[in-house]
Amino acid sequence: MELKNKKIAALVHDLYEDLELWYPVIRLREAGAEVLLAGEKPGAQYKSKHGIPAIADIGYNDLDKDNFDGVIIPGGYAPDKLRRYPDVLAFVKQTDEAGKPIGIICHAGWVTISADILKNRRATSVGAIKDDMINAGTDWVDDAVVVDKNLVSSRTPADLPFYARAFIQLLQP
Amino acid sequence: MELKNKKIAALVHDLYEDLELWYPVIRLREAGAEVLLAGEKPGAQYKSKHGIPAIADIGYNDLDKDNFDGVIIPGGYAPDKLRRYPDVLAFVKQTDEAGKPIGIICHAGWVTISADILKNRRATSVGAIKDDMINAGTDWVDDAVVVDKNLVSSRTPADLPFYARAFIQLLQP
Numbered sequence: 001m002e003l004k005n006k007k008i009a010a011l012v013h014d015l016y017e018d019l020e021l022w023y024p025v026i027r028l029r030e031a032g033a034e035v036l037l038a039g040e041k042p043g044a045q046y047k048s049k050h051g052i053p054a055i056a057d058i059g060y061n062d063l064d065k066d067n068f069d070g071v072i073i074p075g076g077y078a079p080d081k082l083r084r085y086p087d088v089l090a091f092v093k094q095t096d097e098a099g100k101p102i103g104i105i106c107h108a109g110w111v112t113i114s115a116d117i118l119k120n121r122r123a124t125s126v127g128a129i130k131d132d133m134i135n136a137g138t139d140w141v142d143d144a145v146v147v148d149k150n151l152v153s154s155r156t157p158a159d160l161p162f163y164a165r166a167f168i169q170l171l172q173p
Numbered sequence: 174m175e176l177k178n179k180k181i182a183a184l185v186h187d188l189y190e191d192l193e194l195w196y197p198v199i200r201l202r203e204a205g206a207e208v209l210l211a212g213e214k215p216g217a218q219y220k221s222k223h224g225i226p227a228i229a230d231i232g233y234n235d236l237d238k239d240n241f242d243g244v245i246i247p248g249g250y251a252p253d254k255l256r257r258y259p260d261v262l263a264f265v266k267q268t269d270e271a272g273k274p275i276g277i278i279c280h281a282g283w284v285t286i287s288a289d290i291l292k293n294r295r296a297t298s299v300g301a302i303k304d305d306m307i308n309a310g311t312d313w314v315d316d317a318v319v320v321d322k323n324l325v326s327s328r329t330p331a332d333l334p335f336y337a338r339a340f341i342q343l344l345q346p
Binding site for chain 2 (some may be wrong): 018019022023024027028029048049051052160161162164165
């Protein structure tokens, strides 16, 4: 149990990418962390791109950087929804200011663009949003995983082994 | 890289349970193992219960216990298909005789029933096939994960953290 006593928020909304949510969530649980899914309100139900259900444990307005040791954001089209919630953006911004791990994969970069934490940050993303990432100030690179201080980023589900390992590494005591 | 130089077969067919295939597959890759998906022939395409595609790397007739260090079998309704292939059953039987790790979760027990390796074995499964497991000689228990020598079994996707950890443990040098 490498991550005992660690508490991580996973942000969800409709059309999240199936494995980009569930692989890191289950992986962190396997490592001993507590992982809570955050949605519009506790009990809110979302479906992945392929229809796998996810039920929110807490609401976005329950997110408080002091209560979490990190946050993971899946790709798919959920990030296009997530970036519309001020509570989500405030949490991501404050988590970053606290230097706590933030994981973004695929389209999740959109959330960090709107939380305005990418200026002069080295990161990657799915190719489709590369221009958005660069326009937001990112030093964009094409790599399976990029770690810049507390920010971990990957491109697609094929990168999940590297993404999860890097995120867990950052959470080590 | 705990599992460098380990090679694992993952059996696939239509209606496999999404996370019961992909979580262990990606987890083993994260740990450094090579994981090959086995289907009717190389390139055969299957869809999970929710429609996530999986493409076979090798055919069932390429399965040879001397070339693999273990096998994982997902649940869903894929096991109802998998048990119809003599090549699958022979591989599972020979892998068991070689004492190499076999992972079954949910409905995957059906494959081990037809491979006839459950007599006097302690194991679990999804509740729905408990009677089939017991009738095949299993000492059936209701636990998140059960390890009996080289056989690792779990019940449902909620058990995946325990299942993966136990399977990896068995593969340690």
